[in-house]
Amino acid sequence: MSGLKKQLTADSKFNMEHYPTDISKSIAPEEAKKELKRIRKELAQLQDVMYAHNRYSVLICLQGMDTAGKDSLIREVFEKFNARGVVVSSFKTPSNKELQHDYLWRHVIALPEKGKFGVFNRTHYENVLVTRVHPKYLLNENMPEIKKTEDLPKDFWEKRYKQINNFEEHISANGTIIFKFYLHLSKGEQKKRLLRRLEKEDHNWKFSPGDLEERELWDKYMESYQEAIQRTSKSNAPWYIIPADNKDISRYLVAKTILDELKNYKDIQYPELAEDIEKHIHTYRKRLESEK
Template sequence: MANDNFYYDRKFYVNGEKPIRLNDFPTDYTEKYKDEDDAEDRIADIIKQLNKLQYRLYAECKYSFLIILQATDAAGKDGVLRHVLRGINPQGCQVHSFKSPTHLELRHDWMWRHYRALPERGMIGIFNRSYYENVLVTKVHPEFILNENIPGIESTDRIDRVFWDNRYKDIRNFEEMLSRNGTVIMKLFLNMSKDEQARRFLSRIDEESKNWKISPADFAEREHWDDYRLAFEDMINNTSTPYAPWHVIPSDHKWFSRVLIAEILMEKMASLRFITPEVTDEMREKLKGIRKILEKELKKEK
């Protein structure tokens, strides 16, 4: 069992105290795990704990969990959802995959559609991509900002450093407000190498059953790899805080990213020490009365 602060020791945790460079974070790290089977055994153990913790999270109804997944194409976000959360009660979990904003969504501020999808108390919410796309895709393609019809932004020439600084500030303020009100925010960046992305794209092309998972548009975005890396760095450096830190997850090996994320989630949930609501003496007496009534009903049935 890892110690309570294992993800601080592993240096995957970014608290925003000093700038980071993504090139300093390994993409192919697997720590103590020998292979996928070794990691799968660990995930199976963690899932049992997560099931218990989710029950207590729901019963206490004081906190909510927001898990944000960001990554380049083919980094394994969908696989994380399937493997790490497979033992969680679906009634206590909400998954939102944000695509390009609709016409209605563009008529609102850029955070509107995400605020509406936040998990309520007692629930786990997963954002498969999130409002961070508004400082990632839009930073690589600033022309997309024009679709938002923001006053004073009539051309990309008006999208300067101050514009992006304000967006980062909006995100920090938004997440601080959520944190103060009981939403625990876990932000996970799946850090994959360019070579590994090429291998996964080839796999999607070579296996007909995976052809639907890749398009010419995905390949076209690969040409902006360096721009996206800089955008991810800026994102992490400007929005990683003690109340909403980023975790940079080595993702060249999908099985390792899954077990690492599972461990981070389990230890964070366990650290909150959920308290199951106590039943009052008055309620216990009422339950005793209900029990007697139910026992009489069962005796009649016999």
């Protein structure tokens, strides 16, 4: 995985154009689908150990353009998980209540507890992506001294990147293992998937005219993603760039990255039995077996 990890991981020099959206010539989709079945069983077993260990939590952040496959990826990768150990949070337009707090508040309260996995379907990065493309949305936050977009200070976005980095550094230092995945979808593949939503009746509900309006801003979104990833891919919370034109491959890469990285935490094990319980475990077993 070390070679693959190097290929997927972004750094401060990240350039969107240098990362492919389709690697089906290198990894066969059929093989990726087969491997995913094996990996998710291992992930489920590891989840059980982590739940018992109760020292770490895992935060998985999924970002990508519309139709990148976030929902189906969550369903497929975490299929074997015990429901008690994984919580999925989807962040859409902030509610009135959420807007009465700072922009990170709704993400903080959704963080996973120790021993659990949390999946953010769209994440705190919406605050430097969607709002970067649509600055007028920031006015809903009622920030001091900002009544119109022209009031935003020149270093506004740099400060937000720093705040997000500080947030992630804080939770990482306190036992949260962070994975950030950008599902790298091509504009051509998005077009195919949007057309599929229109052509298949059981997919019509997924389509929104707003999808086309956002698609027209594709280049602005790519610029915003590139800068956000450059500014926030850190050793404690790296960005992984996942080719997303083929869903079987993207699911496999996300699952394999999570499993391989978590295996590096050698201290994650089932807790040892208390000495008094271990000493009398055979007595307890005999007592139960002798019941009539």
